[in-house]
Amino acid sequence: MRVVAAALHTVRLPLVHEFQTSSHAKRHLDHILVQLTDESGAVGWGEIASASHPFYGSETVETATLIAQRYLLPALVGKEWTHPSEAARLWAKVRGNEFAKAGVDMACWTLFAQVSGQSLASALGGVRDRAATGVSLGIEPTIDALVEQVGAQIEAGYRRVKLKIAPGWDVEPVKAVRATFGDHDLHVDANGAYPADDASFAIMRELDRYRLTMIEQPFAPRNFVDHARLQAQLDTAVCLDEAVETLDDLATLIELQAGRILNIKVSRMGGLTTAVAAHDRATAAGIRVWCGGMHEFGIGRAANVALCALPGFELPSDVSGSAKYYARDVIVPVVETTADGYVVIPTQPGLGFDVDTEWVAANTLATSQIEE
Numbered sequence: 001m002r003v004v005a006a007a008l009h010t011v012r013l014p015l016v017h018e019f020q021t022s023s024h025a026k027r028h029l030d031h032i033l034v035q036l037t038d039e040s041g042a043v044g045w046g047e048i049a050s051a052s053h054p055f056y057g058s059e060t061v062e063t064a065t066l067i068a069q070r071y072l073l074p075a076l077v078g079k080e081w082t083h084p085s086e087a088a089r090l091w092a093k094v095r096g097n098e099f100a101k102a103g104v105d106m107a108c109w110t111l112f113a114q115v116s117g118q119s120l121a122s123a124l125g126g127v128r129d130r131a132a133t134g135v136s137l138g139i140e141p142t143i144d145a146l147v148e149q150v151g152a153q154i155e156a157g158y159r160r161v162k163l164k165i166a167p168g169w170d171v172e173p174v175k176a177v178r179a180t181f182g183d184h185d186l187h188v189d190a191n192g193a194y195p196a197d198d199a200s201f202a203i204m205r206e207l208d209r210y211r212l213t214m215i216e217q218p219f220a221p222r223n224f225v226d227h228a229r230l231q232a233q234l235d236t237a238v239c240l241d242e243a244v245e246t247l248d249d250l251a252t253l254i255e256l257q258a259g260r261i262l263n264i265k266v267s268r269m270g271g272l273t274t275a276v277a278a279h280d281r282a283t284a285a286g287i288r289v290w291c292g293g294m295h296e297f298g299i300g301r302a303a304n305v306a307l308c309a310l311p312g313f314e315l316p317s318d319v320s321g322s323a324k325y326y327a328r329d330v331i332v333p334v335v336e337t338t339a340d341g342y343v344v345i346p347t348q349p350g351l352g353f354d355v356d357t358e359w360v361a362a363n364t365l366a367t368s369q370i371e372e
């Protein structure tokens with residue numbers, strides 16, 4: 001297989017509901033769609049789901065564009081490869097920049113699945129036909145507004161609700177949601193917003209009383225040591241997200257027992273090739289996994305859904321239906337959540353959805369192309 005042309009499309013979609021995390025609020029998102037064409041004219045799509053600001057990870061839309069344009073696509077275009085894991089080796093000497101790599105890797109996988117006539121899920125080694133869905137709720141202006149949001153999402157069928165927390169917005173909202181919704185599967189995500197001091201440990205011990213499925217990334221991204229200390233003090237599982245960008249980070253998590261759960265994000269780990277390897281290693285070590293999201297548009301969302309077909313993805317994943325975030329998504333049909341909280345994993349060859357190229361074009365801010 002040989003990619004003869006590649007294009008990057010920066011696309012802006014408005015969010016249906018403003019999303020606030022510990023670091024910032026957003027009303028619309030700019031993601032980069034990667035379009036690869038091979039010598040037979042087949043097309044593979046990927047998505048670089050980097051945030052616009054370096055507040056989740058260090059990349060931005062602009063850095064990802066630069067890295068993809070200057071290093072990743074030139075390493076790929078014109079080269080022969082037979083499997084996407086080989087394609088990823090073409091840019092292996094580029095350090096970091098996992099989001100940029102993830103979008104190109106994903107496009108190679110969808111192209112490969114398309115050309116080899118198999119669904120993306122089975123190309124990845126998937127065995128499931130549906131994925132359990134969870135939903136991620138931002139920090140709301142008031143506890144009442146949060147409780148209303150949680151109610152609407154439980155009503156929509158989501159099997160697990162995750163609440164973003166930050167210093168000053170933690171125990172009270174959790175207490176209110178628990179009091180209103182009983183035993184519904186609930187977890188919290190701090191995006192590393194807590195300093196690893198005694199006061200934060202005390203807050204986490206208090207949260208430990210609310211039967212949360214996990215506390216996700218309370219401390220800074222590289223702080224494995226304090227996550228391990230915390231895990232030793234809690235009944236609740238600690239889950240790492242930002243901390244784990246590479247398989248070596250995962251080895252550190254396992255060795256230090258810095259958490260019992262791993263959030264596998266395709267974007268954060270540089271693509272599907274590494275995500276599959278992370279699934280295999282984590283589950284072999286007794287670490288439970290689920291698939292996290294970056295508010296992906298339909299292309300990235302479809303890749304996340306396909307990944308969830310792997311046997312270890314037992315916990316609900318952040319693969320909510322397109323309508324949770326976007327009034328009109330870039331794929332048809334859109335990803336839909338069933339009334340009982342699952343998404344059906346497509347079985348058609350390739351991505352399993354058509355890209356709505358008209359809608360992509362209508363929302364494109366910039367395009368760049370390279371050819372063999």
Ligand code: OSB
Nearest residue numbers: 056136191292293294295296318
């Ligand atoms: O930590 O999981 C996170 C979105 C942006 C940055 C970080 C995170 C998130 C989410 C999104 O929680 C969940 C989704 O895509 O459904």
Ligand code: MG
Nearest residue numbers: 189216217241
């Ligand atoms: Mg997270």
